[in-house]
Amino acid sequence: MRTPTxxxxxxxxxxxxxxxxxxxxxxxxxxxxxxxxxxxxDAAARIExxxxxxxxxxxxxxxxxxxxxxxxxxxxxxxxxQHV
Numbered sequence: 001m002r003t004p005t006x007x008x009x010x011x012x013x014x015x016x017x018x019x020x021x022x023x024x025x026x027x028x029x030x031x032x033x034x035x036x037x038x039x040x041x042d043a044a045a046r047i048e049x050x051x052x053x054x055x056x057x058x059x060x061x062x063x064x065x066x067x068x069x070x071x072x073x074x075x076x077x078x079x080x081x082q083h084v
Contacts, residue, residue, distance in 0.1 A: 006076070009069040016062045020055050027051035 004012075027047050034040035 003072070006069050006072050009065050009072065013062055013065050013069070016058050016065070020058045020062075023051060023054050023058070 027050075031044045031047050034043050
């Protein structure tokens with residue numbers, strides 16, 4: 001398997017940022033659709049907890065991708081410097 005380019009990693013990060021935004025928007029929409037009764041409050045709390053967990057997972061993957069992207073940049077700079 002070939003090493004991804006920094007552009008490919010950057011694209012993956014952007015996709016995850018959009019996913020994070022979509023998760024948040026979906027949770028907001030679902031919360032707004034809930035009834036004002038106690039059951040609605042409980043459901044809203046569950047939605048919020050699930051959203052926080054999902055976004056935390058996305059952010060973890062984004063952080064790893066950002067770290068790999070930075071490593072790729074350093075490796076490529078190092079290779080270029082050796083060949084000059």
